[in-house]
Amino acid sequence: MTKKVAFIGAGSMAEAMMAGFFHSQMIEPRHAIISNRSSDERLTFLQDKYGVRTTRYPQALLADADFVVLTMKPKDAVSGLAPLIPYLHEHHILVSVMAGVSTASIVDVIGKKIPVIRVMPNTSAAVGKSATGMAKGAYATPQHLEAVKELFQTIGTVAVVDDEEQLHAVTGLAGSGPAYIYYLVEAMEKAASEIGLNREDAKELILQTLIGSAQMLKNSPKAPETLRKEVTSPGGTTEAGLKELQKHQCQEAFIQCIKVATNRSKELGEALRNQMLNQT
Numbered sequence: 428m429t430k431k432v433a434f435i436g437a438g439s440m441a442e443a444m445m446a447g448f449f450h451s452q453m454i455e456p457r458h459a460i461i462s463n464r465s466s467d468e469r470l471t472f473l474q475d476k477y478g479v480r481t482t483r484y485p486q487a488l489l490a491d492a493d494f495v496v497l498t499m500k501p502k503d504a505v506s507g508l509a510p511l512i513p514y515l516h517e518h519h520i521l522v523s524v525m526a527g528v529s530t531a532s533i534v535d536v537i538g539k540k541i542p543v544i545r546v547m548p549n550t551s552a553a554v555g556k557s558a559t560g561m562a563k564g565a566y567a568t569p570q571h572l573e574a575v576k577e578l579f580q581t582i583g584t585v586a587v588v589d590d591e592e593q594l595h596a597v598t599g600l601a602g603s604g605p606a607y608i609y610y611l612v613e614a615m616e617k618a619a620s621e622i623g624l625n626r627e628d629a630k631e632l633i634l635q636t637l638i639g640s641a642q643m644l645k646n647s648p649k650a651p652e653t654l655r656k657e658v659t660s661p662g663g664t665t666e667a668g669l670k671e672l673q674k675h676q677c678q679e680a681f682i683q684c685i686k687v688a689t690n691r692s693k694e695l696g697e698a699l700r701n702q703m704l705n706q707t
């Protein structure tokens with residue numbers, strides 16, 4: 428029997444996961460129900476596109492759900508969870524994808540011994556290629572973790588981390604990761620236009636370069652540095668290009684980018700804890 432999923436939040440991450448779950452046939456669209464804060468238009472769009480059910484009644488949302496996936500922003504955790512509390516029971520498995528938010532904070536907001544699995548996927552879930560990290564909360568058993576792992580393995584790879592704190596790093600590296608790659612592609616597209624390539628040719632060349640490099644990184648036993656050196660002929664074009672990147676400290680900037688994103692995840696979790704303290 429396929430599992431039933433309720434999504435609390437109907438944004439880009441909820442849609443990416445839904446699309447991936449449905450494509451893998453792990454979840455049937457009629458077994459998914461989704462809510463958001465206020466946009467009827469958005470819920471209608473998702474209903475029409477995927478055949479999911481929609482509601483803003485907490486009781487209806489949770490009635491049949493096996494997994495309750497929290498897909499609102501960290502700042503909306505309290506407002507999103509509050510109406511659900513009377514209908515949340517220990518048989519539900521809460522799956523939070525909220526960046527930075529600890530399982531302990533979620534349990535504290537709910538005030539019940541609910542199993543919570545904290546998950547950090549990325550939007551490549553939509554095409555079954557998420558790089559997902561996860562950790563279990565205090566009231567989740569290894570069986571709960573396994574059930575959620577099985578669910579997310581249908582939309583990509585899963586790394587279970589022993590220490591929940593490591594999910595900040597997973598977020599800085601892989602949760603946000605697709606955006607870094609898209610940013611690079613934006614730069615490649617701009618450059619392609621300035622050096623006289625038409626948009627369609629450029630798109631195909633960039634895409635194939637990315638896919639080919641990713642496949643090489645995956646299949647070759649060689650380190651990225653070795654692969655880079657193999658492209659770089661002494662006195663050639665690559666060397667000239669890379670010198671420019673080094674001049675702008677591009678690698679250092681990328682390292683700093685990932686560290687800052689990781690710290691931001693910690694700050695988001697702390698901001699929610701402060702919000703909770705101010706409300707008590």
Ligand SMILES: NC(=O)C1=CN([C@@H]2O[C@H](COP(=O)(O)OP(=O)(O)OC[C@H]3O[C@@H](n4cnc5c(N)ncnc54)[C@H](O)[C@@H]3O)[C@@H](O)[C@H]2O)C=CC1
Nearest residue numbers: 436437438439440463464498499500501503506507525526
């Ligand atoms: N976008 C991404 O690449 C990733 C996002 N995440 C996490 O996923 C979560 C959602 O991110 P996005 O989809 O990008 O955000 P989004 O802004 O696109 O969607 C947030 C959704 O939450 C809903 N919402 C807000 N308050 C609510 C409430 N009180 N009750 C019910 N629904 C409520 C909004 O109406 C909206 O549908 C965030 O916590 C983020 O940290 C995690 C991994 C990757």
Ligand SMILES: O=C(O)[C@@H]1CCC=N1
Nearest residue numbers: 526598601602603604
């Ligand atoms: O930017 C964010 O906060 C979310 C978490 C990881 C990707 N998007």
